[in-house]
Amino acid sequence: MSTTPDDQPGDAFAIAAAALTAGDDDLCSPLRAAVSMSGAVVSTLGSPMGSETVCASTKLGARIDEIQIDLGEGPSWEALRTRLPVAASDLQVDGGALWPGTWAALRELDVGALFAFPLFVSTLGIGSIALYSMNARELSDADIDRMSRLAAIVSGTLLRRALSRIDTPNDGAEDEPYSRREVHQATGMVAARNRIGVDDALLLLRGHAYAVGRPVRDVATDVIARRLDLSL
Structure with missing residues (x-):
């Protein structure tokens, strides 16, 4: 360059x-x-x-x-x-x-x-x-x-x-309160690991879910269980 x-x-x-x-x-x-x-x-x-x-x-x-x-x-x-x-x-x-x-x-x-x-x-x-x-x-x-x-x-x-543009009302619809807790917890973990704001952490979480074609709740569960590392 x-x-x-x-x-x-x-x-x-x-x-x-x-x-x-x-x-x-x-x-x-x-x-x-x-x-x-x-x-x-x-x-x-x-x-x-x-x-x-x-x-x-x-x-x-x-x-x-x-x-x-x-x-x-x-x-x-x-x-x-x-x-x-x-x-x-x-x-x-x-x-x-x-x-x-x-x-x-x-x-x-x-x-x-x-x-x-x-x-x-x-x-x-x-x-x-x-x-x-x-x-x-x-x-x-x-x-x-x-x-x-x-x-x-x-x-x-x-x-x-x-x-x-994605219709996501059913993300975690089977147990909405549980789903929110899982996603919120995973968002906090991603934010802390990468030293970023929670909005950016949630975007990272949703972006990964979008890329792999999985519900955000499932990705959040993997983050919490430390099966998935979303480090930048």
């Missing part, structure tokens, strides 16, 4: 973080503005949420995402697979060996640089953020670190959206 000086003021990231935390539907504009990129794309990739574009700040961004989803390769897929940021700072020279089909298509679109940041919560892979520039450019290590923090916010947002 680049070690060039950080040319973005810190408050640009603070503004982006505030916008993303506010829960606005538009996830791409704050990400694009944080590092003054030509465009930003957020997508879910693979199981369990399926591969689709969540948002794109431009039509070109949507096309870039479509290419990667159709071909099943590219910086976005690699970022999700490795759980690490991926930088192709000059697409005239970067990416041909790793993603030959995507690389050729991006060059035809005259994209200069593409950066991807993984979206995941614990062991649950969600997707990727892709930022592109029409010119070759680099991101500083500080920018990459800050963008990774923004990616963590987006990951939580996408997981919450997915969970909100």
